[in-house]
Amino acid sequence: MSVPVAGYTVPAGPPEPSTRRERVGWYWYDWANSAFYTTVITVFLGPYLTAIAKTAAGCVDDDPCKDATVPFFGIDVAPGSVYPYATVVSVIVTVLVLPVMGAIADRSAHKRWLMGGGAYLGAACTIGFLFLTGDRYMLGAVLFLLANIFYGCSVVVYNSYLPQIAGPDQRDSVSSVGWAFGYLGGGLLLLFNVVAVLFKDDLGMSTGEVARYSLASAGVWWAAFTTVSVALLRDRPPVDGVVSGGVGRVLSAGFTQLWHTFRSLRAYPLTLAFLVSFLIFNDGIQTVIGLSSVYAAEELDLPDDVLIPTILMVQFLAFFGALGLGAMAKRIGAMKTLIVSLVLWTVIVLVAYVLPAGVAWAFIAMGAAIGIVLGGSQALARSLFSQLIPAGKEGEYFGLYEISSRGTSWMGPLLFGLAYDLTRSYRVAIISLLVFFLVGTVCVALVPMRRAITAAGNVPPEKL
Incomplete structure (x- = not known):
């Protein structure tokens, strides 16, 4: 039953409890989209797009490439x-789109x-990498731009399901299983691609x-398993009501609510503090x-036959690590565990610099x-943030969260790119990232998590 209120259709009564089928469907989308993140973002696109850009710049060996440039959206x-x-x-585009998508x-x-629409459009752009040949580095950049935006849009909707399918004491577990399932799926596709790399000569x-x-x-994997997720999930009635009046009314309500979201953050300063901390360390x-x-x-x-199997190992270890x-x-609580993991990330960056x-x-x-x-x-960062969201605001708050989640970080790549542009040293570029872990760890440790959860109107879990 629903009640019409000022352009909205507000569902009557409390939300329905989740089912095992629904949670499994939610896990399957992590399995589906992790293929894009693992195969495209983590492994293949960076080195391949760099090689194509070098071809466009006329690089023959490493020495001429030290001073070579290529045009990129009007700059060299x-x-x-x-x-x-x-x-x-x-x-830059995603920052504008994702919070609105969350509000919608x-x-x-x-x-x-x-969620499915964003996934299918992103998958189509990813399949378009088949045409990334010769010196078409700008084609690759544009396809990546679009695929990454659609990916982010779909994940915003996906994350907004978490508070609806898991209670406060179950979210750490459900979120961890989702991440683990995703790394397993992304790792499985990467395994197939590793075999292709190792046996490329035999395959001609x-x-x-x-x-x-x-x-x-x-792209094919992403689209195929998204279909499984869409079939198992269900459309839950939104807490704030369904916007009536067509697509234009929905978009208008989304932009209006985005403004209200930013204004409402002033009433939840501790939620904002954790969000800023997350944006820093996760970048x-x-x-x-x-x-x-x-x-x-x-x-x-390092050659591909070392690089790619190592990244494959990372995916499967990430399954067990999650x-x-x-x-x-x-x-010991999610907050303490998250801080321990960030200290370990700091050590990893230091080790990378001296490798x-x-x-x-x-x-x-x-x-x-x-x-x-x-x-x-x-x-754990995702489950902790879900505890800090006022009821009914899951999508729009996760839209802000997704600005620095998988594939949508910007401060780190910008600093990395600038450091390399100025010094032509990848070691300087990698050590520059240390600032994100040092500042992020301090900031997240200063957030009084139990008080922050209570201030958002939620019940804190037993252990934090």
């Missing part, structure tokens, strides 16, 4: 900076189709051809993940450390 940049800057451009999701009666394919088909395979995490393959290939001079840190959170070039085992050991803390730190 180093070929090695094209991918970081493409990430920044996508985020809170008012839509078709939440799962909003070049490295570039393997990269293109691997990129496109992520560092995302930049390390997204640019690690570029760093390994260009600075550490579950392990989730179990630790049950014993010797050409030493495979050192890079593999660092990859193992990343895998252990990766999934858990992200899962």
Whole structure:
């Protein structure tokens, strides 16, 4: 039953409890979209787009590339900076789009189709990487920009389900299982692509051809398993009501609510404090993940048969790491566990800076450390933030959250790109990321989490 109120249709009564089928459907979308994040962002696109940009710049060997530039949206940049800057451009647009998408999701009666629509459009752009050949680096940049925006839109809607399908004491566990399931799915597709890389000669394919088909395979995977998720999830009635009056009315309500969201944050300063802390430290995490393959290939001079299997190992270790840190959170609390993981991230960046070039085992050991803390730190940050959102505002608040979540970080890639542009040193670029972990750890440790959850009108879990 629903009640019409001033252009909205407000559902009567409390929200329906979640079912196991619904939670499984939610897990499946993490499985689906992690293919884009793992195969495209983490492994293949950075080195491949950099190689194409170098071709466009006329680079024959490393020496001429030290001073070579290519045009990028009207400015000349180093070929090695094209991918970081493409990430920044996508985020400039994403920052405007995602909070509005979240506000719309809170008012839509078709939440799962909003999620699915973003996923299918992003998958189509990803499949378009098949045409990324020759010196078409700008085609790759534009496809990545669009795919990343659609990815972010779908994940905003996906994250807004979490408070509706899990209570306060279950969210750490449900969020951790979702992340773990995602890393397992992303790792499985990457395994297939690793096999293709290792046996490319037997398959009669070049490295570039393997990269293109691997990129496109992520789009196919993303679309296929999104269908499973959409079939299992259900459209829950929004707490704030369904906007009537067509698409224009929904968009108008979304922009209006975005303004109200920013204004309402003043009433929840502790929620804002945690959000800012997350934007800082997670930007560092995302930049390390997204640019690690570029760093390994260009600075550490490691071949694909070392780089790609190592990143594959990271995905499977992240599966166990998410579950392990989730179990630790049950014993000592999510907040304490998150701080421990951020300290470990700081150590990882320091180690990356001093890694010797050409030493495979050192890079593999660092990859193992990343895998252990990766999934858990992200899962716990998401579950903690879900506790700080006022009821009925899940989509719009997660729209702000997603600005620096998977694939949508911007400060880190910008700093990384500028550091490399100025020094032409990837080591300087990687150590510059240390500031995000140091500042982020201090900021998140200063947030009184129990008081923050209570101030948002929610019930704190037993352990924090």
